[in-house]
Amino acid sequence: MGVFQPSDEAQAAEIVAWAAAESQSLEIVAGASKRRLGRPPHADHRFDVSRLAGIVDYDPAELILTARAATPMVEIEAQLEARRQMLAFEPMDWRGLLGLENEPSGEPTLGGVLACNLGGPRRVRAGSARDYFLGFAAINGRGERWKAGGKVVKNVTGFDMCKLQAGAYGTLSVLTEVTLKVMPRPETAGTILLPSLSDEAAIAELSRALNTPFEVSAAAHLPAPAARRSGVAAVAQGHGAVTALRIEGPAPSVAFRADAIEKLFGRGARLDAAESGRLWREIGEARPLLGAGAACVWRLCPTSSLAPAVVSDLHEKFPLAEVFYDWGGGLIWLSLDAGEAGSDGGAARVRAAMTLAGGHSTLVVAPDAIRAAAPAFDPVEGALAALSKRVKTSFDPCGVFNPGRMQEGQ
């Protein structure tokens, strides 16, 4: 086991070419903040690309940002903040969730966010990381430097390779430079809290709210135990479940829409911009479950309207389970008690519950032994598995990158 730390793209490509020729495999690491996400890869060497960092070009009026892949998110966010812009998919910091909060290493990087295709609460309205990923330079598993996409916001030239790299967990290519579409930051925001709804009623109300033309930009439901753990006083002290709707935009518009929402859904507490920001950061980072003493945390993406049925099935199987909902029900965060989860982290029973609802499930937090044994991502089967394998081979024929990170052999 060695550690390679290339200082530039040419060196990085040379290392990959060597690895391919010598049948060596590489675990790609930049900030290492998401190393505990997905299956633990079994690689011969560590490929530390953290020196491929720095913003290359940021042009706010063009809504374009180009950066080397290992640029820390704090640097990106500071630059965007200064020009009152943002990454609309609201990337979240999972160091707390993954138990890395007290470790010195582990700066989330832009490349990592893209490789894992993460999107926070605004995903329900604005899409995920993949939707803002415009172009890149990368190194394929042959050690060749290649590029795709462009540096403009609208482009359909050639296959949309960005989509494929996003969410591939570094198993297809090493991203070295990426271009994203950025968006103006809303002038202000507010959140309306509806008290004490049952899960079923809450998801129905969230759907109704998302169907209004009032541009709800985030929609979550915290059952009582999750709500109690919130750091936002108005949420924690509601003595019950809290359903939250966020409105963002120019001040006069936010005031108007918040009133309109209250007319339809009844009066609730309102959070101002600062508290609203705090609540949604907490939700994106899954903090309402962190105090649960969980052994295993799952992230489920069902068809939104079926989320309460999935959860009630899960409660039958795991009486101690705790959940909360984001994305209007399209995302369920589930935390399982160690004893109840069992040796597969609950995988078999969780996935059986999800067959009701389509969608997919990811085991996000679990002890290493369970992570190694239970598939973190839904197993891909049949013709789709064969195609996925061919896709992997088309980029990385020798299996150099992150072996086993997504699936056995992938």
Place this chain on the structure above:
Amino acid sequence: MIKMPLPDREVLARRLEIVAALRKIVPGEGVIEAEHERRAFECDGLTAYRQLPMVVVLPQTTAQIVEILRYCFVNKVKVVPRGAGTSLSGGALPLEDAVLLGLGKFKRILDIDIANRCVVVQPGVTNLGITHAVQTHGLYYAPDPSSQIACTIGGNVAENSGGVHCLKYGLTTNNVIGVEMVTMEGEVLRLGGKHFDASGYDLLGVMVGSEGLLGVVTEVTVRVLPTPPGARALMIGFDSVEGAGDCVAAVIAGGIVPGGMEIMDRLAVEAAEAFVHAGYPLDAEALLIVELDGCEAEVDHLVACVEAIAARHGATSCRASQSEAQRLLFWAGRKAAFPAVGRLSPDYYCMDGTIPRKKIGDVLRRMKQMEAQYGLRVANVFHAGDGNLHPLILYDANKPGELERAEEFGNDILRLCVEVGGVLTGEHGVGVEKRDLMTAMFDEIDLNQQQRLKCAFDESSLLNPGKVFPQLCRCAELGRMHVKAGQTRFPDLPRF
């Protein structure tokens, strides 16, 4: 003119046998063989290219598509998928030795799911048909190509089509959440669904925009959005296109993402005004239309903000619509820009490059020089928010050599787009038209990597060959690893 691959004589010789086999799969009128009937399919929206297909088949079920593709795969027959045939890049151009697979009979809306804001449709449903199906619920399908009455959602998926609203609401790829597709080998795959994202590789993401090269789409699930309660448009005149471009940059830098922002140059404005009498300022060198949508409080607030920005950026005139009828009138000229320009000249050729918006001045200046060089005029309409240019080159196909000159002019414009940091196509696709320009944007390694992905989906290279890539895929050769163990030197690099 772009050369298409030479037809396979051996396949042509089997034509009757192939027709008979297809008739067994799709009985009755679903197989079109008579020459005069095939004629209707000889081109798409890129009308300069025409080719009679070997045979046309119009299946009605996914099962039939599976059988057709299996048959063609086993018998090494090429297949060209086709929706409504409105592609402007020749993506649906038939091949002499290929089956043209039309999806026109896949017209059913399968599921309208209001709670989850999605609609499941067959690929032959028109873009506008989706909005019609949900508008009574206050919902609509956001991507709105100008061809939306005619073009199919299957074609939109293949081309990743856009429209005037895509800066704010995204292209097709941001609004399609699931597809069912059939591979060239006849396997049915489901990618995505009604839920958010999917596990495994984002194959849905590459299917969108794959120009019919990776699979045949047989069902599409789209996200629909609440219809904005209102919208107003501003019509702003400038004495230069750069001025209009600077104003667009200032609007965006000011934190506003309008529903649409369109620039038209003087020639396009004159043509449109003569055609629809929208009240466009004829003294302006450039006209900027900005549309703001949302609730009334927001729209009125933003209209005032944009008016102020326009005034600061040297607008020579500025009017905001005061009624829905007036808003539609402001748009009428822009929407009719293509046919209006069509009245200035027997033929026009529509280009589709994207540039960084700040280069608009440079690019237009260079285009003016090229007008002189080629002896042809250009009218410009421009999706200004996202830098997507639509130069319309005016020519007369009946004059010998003019079509070729127009094509060369178009190629030069696209090379220029790439040179200033932009791309060959913003929404119309590469197809046949821009195929041989791909090397202006991508090197051999880039294109090989794209082709390897093609090989992962269609190793036989039978699906829509001759499109997108300047060279046909040689999958076996591309798959080979040329490095041999022990031959590369051990990298002399920092190790810890």
